[in-house]
Structures are given as structure tokens and as C-alpha cells.
Amino acid sequence: MSLYSFYRTTFDKWHRPFIFFALAAGLWAISMFTSSFVLQLSGFFLVCLAFLILFISTNYQFIKNRWVKGMLTGAAFCIGAFALVVLSVMSFFISQSMPDPFTDDLTIPEGIELNKPIGSDFDFARTDSVVESNHPDFVLYNSFQPGLYEYDLWVENTESGTVYLKAYEITKNIPLSSGRLPKASSIEIADSKKELTKYGTTVNFTIYEGDWGKPYAARFEVWLKPASGNPERKLMEKNYIIEGWQR
Numbered sequence: 001m002s003l004y005s006f007y008r009t010t011f012d013k014w015h016r017p018f019i020f021f022a023l024a025a026g027l028w029a030i031s032m033f034t035s036s037f038v039l040q041l042s043g044f045f046l047v048c049l050a051f052l053i054l055f056i057s058t059n060y061q062f063i064k065n066r067w068v069k070g071m072l073t074g075a076a077f078c079i080g081a082f083a084l085v086v087l088s089v090m091s092f093f094i095s096q097s098m099p100d101p102f103t104d105d106l107t108i109p110e111g112i113e114l115n116k117p118i119g120s121d122f123d124f125a126r127t128d129s130v131v132e133s134n135h136p137d138f139v140l141y142n143s144f145q146p147g148l149y150e151y152d153l154w155v156e157n158t159e160s161g162t163v164y165l166k167a168y169e170i171t172k173n174i175p176l177s178s179g180r181l182p183k184a185s186s187i188e189i190a191d192s193k194k195e196l197t198k199y200g201t202t203v204n205f206t207i208y209e210g211d212w213g214k215p216y217a218a219r220f221e222v223w224l225k226p227a228s229g230n231p232e233r234k235l236m237e238k239n240y241i242i243e244g245w246q247r
Contacts, residue, residue: 017050017053017054017056017057017073018054018057018073018076020050020053021047021050021051021053021054021076021080024043024046024047024049024050025047025050025080025083025084027042027043027046028040028043028044028046028047028084029043029087030043031043031044032087032088047084050080051077051080051081054073054076054077054080055077057073058070058073058074058077061073102209102210102211102214102216102244103210103211103214103215103216103244106169106171106172106216106217107171108215108216108217108241109170109171109217112170112217112239113239114217114239114240114241115140115238115239115240115241116240116241117140117141117142117149117240117242118139118140118141118142119141119142133154133196133198134196135154135196136154136155136156136196136235136236137153137154137236137238138151138152138153138154138220138222138236138237138238139151139152139153140220140238140240140242143204144204145212145245146212146213146243146244146245147206147207147208147210147212147242147243147244147245148204148205148206148245149204149205149206149207149242150200150201150203150204150205151165151185151200151201151220152198152199152200152201153187153198153199153200153222154196154197154198154199155189155192155196155197155199155235156192156193156194156195156196156197157192157193157194158189158191158192158224158235159191159224159226159227159228159230160188160189160190160191160226160227160228161188161189161224161225161226161227161228162186162187162188162189162224162225162227163186163187163189163199163222163223163224163225163235164181164182164183164185164186164187164222164223164225165181165182165185165205165220165221165222165223166178166181166182166220166221166223167181167207167218167219167220167221168218168219168221169209169216169217169218169219170216170217170218170219170239171217174209176207176208176209176218177205177206177207177208177209180205180206180208181205181207182223184203184205184206185201185205187199187200187201189224206245207242207243207244207245208244208245209244210242210243210244210245211243211244212243212244212245213243214243214244215241215242215243216241216242216243217239217240217241217242218239218240218241218242219237219238219239220237220238220239220240221234221236221237222234222235222236222237223235
């Protein structure tokens with residue numbers, strides 16, 4: 001089949017692009033209520049393609065002086081666009097209102113040291129440091145919402161570079177916010193030689209797993225990426241009871 005034949009086959013029958021659009025929109029709508037990113041992305045791609053085809057079909061009908069069919073196709077394009085906007089807003093609020101099941105089968109273990117983040121008022125202004133340390137240490141602070149945190153760090157005998165955090169749920173060793181946490185929690189440090197030096201975050205970072213009011217145990221590891229290019233290494237770790245951010 002030539003390109004011209006395919007073009008005529010597709011657009012001469014004005015209802016074909018509309019049917020394709022309806023099927024694509026239906027698939028995309030269903031995918032929004034699943035946890036499959038591949039299905040959601042496929043549905044979104046098909047809807048974009050269907051919108052393009054509807055737009056071409058509308059112009060094709062007008063070029064052929066098929067005014068009624070052109071107006072019907074154009075109306076379908078506008079109604080479909082409006083419906084998808086409404087569906088997108090609805091699916092967003094539905095997904096936000098659904099509780100995160102991450103902690104459903106988790107328990108807080110006993111017999112290990114578990115700390116609590118400092119500060120409980122969730123103020124927009126960070127709580128001033130109320131902890132002073134005479135040894136290398138890591139202290140976690142609550143930020144202005146559950147799931148948002150900052151930290152202070154005391155180090156010595158470390159070379160210059162970048163420190164950052166890794167976090168894991170303790171009982172199953174599940175990585176927490178692994179794609180964003182290292183960058184969001186990073187701090188540049190200088191060569192501390194033998195002096196104990198304090199550093200701290202200036203912005204908060206987010207733990208996405210979990211939900212407000214559903215605490216669980218997490219292990220925070222402090223890692224150093226030396227500016228010299230030497231291998232990265234773990235400086236310390238500490239356990240905390242935390243909550244995830246309610247999206």
C-alpha cells in the first residue's frame with residue numbers, strides 16, 4: 001500500500017480516526033488506575049498520536065469541502081481534549097487520596113537502637129540545632145511536613161568531597177527514594193584533618209515511601225564521594241523511625 005493510499009484509507013472514512021481516538025483514550029484512562037508505568041506511557045503516546053490524527057482528519061475533511069464531517073471531527077477533537085483534561089485532574093486527585101500501602105506489612109523491630117527525628121511541630125523554619133556532638137555523628141530533623149527531613153553531620157579525618165545519604169527500610173532492606181535521595185541530601189565538605197567539623201543541610205529532602213501517620217524503621221547511611229576521585233565509602237549509619245511523604 002502506498003503512502004497516498006494509506007492516507008486516503010485513514011482519512012476518507014471520517015469515523016476511523018475518531019474510533020482510534022476513543023480506543024486510545026480508553027486504554028490511557030484504564031492505565032491511569034494501574035501501577036504500570038509502561039502501560040501509562042503507552043496509553044499517553046497513543047492518545048497523543050490519536051489527537052494528531054484527529055487534527056489532520058479535521059483539516060482533511062474541510063479541504064475536501066466536507067463541512068459537516070469536518071465540524072463533527074473537530075468537535076470530537078475538542079470534546080476529547082476537554083474530557084482528557086478532566087480525567088487527568090480526577091485521576092491525579094484519586095491517586096493522591098489513595099493511601100500508600102508501603103508500610104502495610106512492615107513492623108518496627110525490637111532489640112535495636114531506634115532514634116526519632118528532632119522537632120515535631122513541622123514548622124516551615126528549620127528547628128535550630130539542639131544537639132552538639134564531640135564525636136562523628138549524624139542527626140536527623142523533621143522539616144515542615146512528615147516525610148521531609150534535614151540533617152546535621154559531624155565528621156573528622158575526612159578528605160574534601162561530597163557527602164550524601166542512602167536510606168533503607170530496616171526489616172526488608174528496601175532502598176528508600178534511591179533515585180533522588182543522594183542528590184537531594186548532598187553536602188560539600190572540606191578536608192577536616194583531625195578537627196571535628198559540623199555541616200548541615202540548607203534545604204529539606206524527601207522520603208517518598210510510606211504515608212503520614214504510618215511510622216516505620218529506616219537505616220540512614222552517610223556516604224562520602226571524595227573530590228580526589230578515590231572510591232566512595234560509608235562514613236557512618238544510624239537508625240530512625242520515620243514517616244513517608246503523603247503525595
